Every structure is written in structure tokens, then in C-alpha cells.
Amino acid sequence: MTRFSLMQTPAPPGVGESCLRRQLPRHDCEACVTVCPVQAITATATTPTLNALDCLQCGRCLFVCPADALQNIRPETRHFTASTLVAPFSTLAPSVDELLMWHQQHGIRAVEMELEAFPGWVRAVAALNIRLRALNTPAWQILPPRQKAINTARRHFIKASEVDVQSTTVSIGRRARRQAFSALSEYQLSLDQAQCTVCGACARVCGERALSLGEGALTFSSSSCTGCNSCAVVCPVNAVRIDRQLGDNRVLRFSWRQKTCRCCQREFYTFSDKVERCFICLRHTYDMREA
Template sequence: MRARCARAKCRHNACDACVRACPTQAIRADSSGVSLNARDCIRCGNCLFVCPTDAIEGPAPLRHIVDGTIEAVDGPPPTAQELLLLHAAHRLRAVLGDAASPWRASVDAANKTLNALGRSPIDWKLPQTSAAPSPSRRAFLRRGSDRIAHIVAATSAEPASQALCSAFHDVSLRRIDLSLDACTLCGACTRICPHAALSIEALSFVTDHQRCTGCTLCRDSCLESAIDIVDVPCAAAPDIHPLSSGECPRCGRTFFNWQSRQTAPLCHICRKRSMLYGDMSAP
């Protein structure tokens, strides 16, 4: 858990998604990192779906879907992320439950994302209350002769955060905003990103929005504050920024420049030293 946790990778990162998702406060975060109290864990799986770096491992909860509908059973409600995965991968289209069910908030949050993506929402169905005989909730789940029923987990082979990104393959759930004016192409973001959403390939700087899981490690490690992660859906196509390369006349390192910007005379390390100690020109 600690090795892949965003807090362990960058001391400026303040991710607490698992803490907020845990219904029993079994997960805690402090200056030393994130810890799990196994005695308080009820195996609800909520932490699996909200962790952006897939630092938490475990089996996803099984959900019983009948004709695209799932019952809002007692116990901790699923996260919006799990409902989105069930919607995309297993055609979840409705939730059956009382109006006061704690599942309602998760469905509303999932529908906010689905509406932004232009997808059909998850409907909320109230139990039948008419005097006429009607199937009970238990019968609703058990009937199989005239319904399509299956038990599924939202994700199994693929980590939850990556599964959610690939589930909506034609759009991205968030956008990576990169300031070319501020970025010095030091490469810190490309090295720390756990999902290769930022990379330098064949003299191009690539921002692959569809791969971004929102961990903000790139933003938190950027000394120039050149990156921001915005939770707004956008096209899945990556942004490709052409680069040029050169050799620093001061230290001899090969470094990159934005092809669309004025060529920097020095590599980013020597430029930083020159700003601190004066003399921006090469020797």
C-alpha cells in the first residue's frame, strides 16, 4: 500500500481519497503516510475504486444485477466510481431503493459525471407500494427465468483507476492543463506519473488525458507550477507538443526545448543556477 501511495511518492501530495471513502475510518492519513487498521476494515471495497494510484489491493465486492438493475442493499453504499464502472462494463442502468437510501448520493455523483460525458444516467427506481401483489425485493433478485441476471465485480483483472479510464475509451474524465510558458521540460512529471499520462516520445511531449487518474503527482512535483489537473471531461485524443533537442554549452547535457517557443540557451538546471547566481549566458 505504502509503496504506490501518492503520499509516499511526493511529500507535497495530500491525497486522502481512501480516507474519505472508508465508512469505518479504518484508513488514516497523517504526516507519516497512510495506514490501514485491518480490524476495522469491513471489506466494502470502496477504497479500491477511489485510489488514483491503485495502491490498495483486494477483491472488488460482488454486485447482483438483474435486467440492468441493482438493489440498494443495506450496508455501506458503493462509490460513484464503482457505479460508473458497472454502468460502462456491465450495463447498469437503474438502482432499486428507497428515496432515503444512502446509495442515492453515490448515484447522483455518478450521474453528474455521466451527464457531463453525454451518457445515459442511472435511473432511481422506488419499490412498488401498490396494494396489488408484487414481487418482493428478495424475489426481484432471485427470479431468473424471465430476466437476465448476473453477479459481477466492477473490476477484477485491471486495477480500478485504470479500468475506469479505459471504460470510457472515447473521452477522458479529466483534463491535464500544461503551461508551455512555465514548463522548463525538466521531466519530473514524466518520471513520477504512475500511468504514463505525461511522456516524452520521439521529440514530442505527450499529455494523454485519457490515462490520467487524477492523482496530481505531476502537479505536486512541478517546481514551476506548470501543471494542473481539472475534473472536466475532454476528448480522449492526447495533446502532442513538438520538441527540439540540443546540447547545453555549460554542462554538456542533452536537453529539450519547445519547438514553438524561443530556444533556451541552457538546460533547465543551468538556467536555474544562472537565475540564482547571475549570468544567463553560456561560457
């Protein structure tokens, strides 16, 4: 048994192997870099680098990462009673993405605070309400602090406590947000069927299984998409695009057909009935591959 385990230094925060930049060298994801309030995360050619000395452990990066790649960082523990967040509050205001999870996971609908004392929180709630309005969901309120019935300075004498106040965290990442808001989607697929060669690269790279190729069609389920954009990164003909678009969940089905190229006689796949040559032969404008 290891002795003095409580004295061990905790592992520093960092970026794990599941980072999209590590998985796909061409990927340009900068979700964590963009939201870091102190620029503790910087993007390099292969992967973001996290400076543990600058990191505030605020957890904002946790809620935007599409691959849950951040390590040794925990979301802020917050306090609430019934449907209201209560003091103590963090100096740095939470992100809208975190507040959305409090809204959905714990049914929070208000914050109890003094407006002048926490201007950052006021702005965060205002931004949250704009997002909630787009979701047709009840907005949050900011309530004045209630007068405490118990003198907390003498609490250790009278053995009383505010039993209705709880503390916890919320789930992190875009995957968790997709599950929490399962009836809505944040991203939609645009497919250029004239350019697509039905190679299946987009479906194979999709870690969320939002894209699948089989049974005569390429299928996209918007409820599973986290907007990681890996499908667009690996597409060799730039036929795939993921757009940020809030709406109801949709399942798009693009039916493909198996045909025989009239030039090289090889089988190929296409979305169009009019195409008679495979995509390789189409690039040979002088019919160099004519059988």
C-alpha cells in the same frame, strides 16, 4: 498439504507498496482518506494507515485509488437481473464511482427498491445521474419492487429459483474506469512552457504512460491519465499541473528544441525559439557563467 486451511485468519486490509505516498514522500494524495465513511484510513507523513478494526470493508476506497494500492479489500457483491440492480442491498449506499462501473460494465440502468427503505441509495442514484448527464449518457431509474410469482418461503419444497438474478462485482480503481470510459477523459494537463526545463522527470514518474518525452516533443494523452498528480509532485520548477476536467480524449504535443547556450556553450532544451541561454545561466543575472 496444510490442514484446516479454512480456519486460517484472512489477511487484514491495508495499504500496499504501490501507494503514491510510499513511492513519493512528497506526495499528498488523500483519495482513500477522503472517501472513507468511518475515518478508518488516516494520512501520515509517508503513507496512509488503515485501521483494520474500524474498516467496514465497504470498498469505497478501491474505486478512487489511482495506484490500486489497497489490499485485502473486495468490492461489494451486488445482485442484478437484466439491466436492474435488485435486492438484497447493502446498508451503506455505493459510491458514484462504483455505480459508474455498473453502468458501463454490466449495462445497469435502474435500481428496483422501495424509496423509503434506502434513502442513501436514492441519493447515490441522484448523484450518479448528475454525472451521467455530464457524460451525455442515459440516466438511471428507481423502480418499485416487483411482486414475486414464487413463494420464496416454500422454495425448498418446489425446487424453484429466480434463475434470472445474477450476482457479481465490478472492476475497481481509476485505471479500470479509464478503460471503461475510453472515449472520455477526466483529467487535463496544464504546462507552463516558459518555466519547464524539459528535464523529463514528469514522464519518467508517470506510471500510466500518459506523459512521454521523445521524438522532439513532450506528449500527454488524456485517455490514460488517472489524475495521480505524481508529475506535478516531482516537477522541480512547478511547471506541471493536472486539472480535473471532463471532456473528450486529447493528445497534447509540446515540441521542444535543442539549442546551445550562448553563455556556457552547453546544449539544453527549450520550448521557445527566443531563449538563448540555458535555464542555469538564466538564474545568474550577472552572467557569472559567461564563457
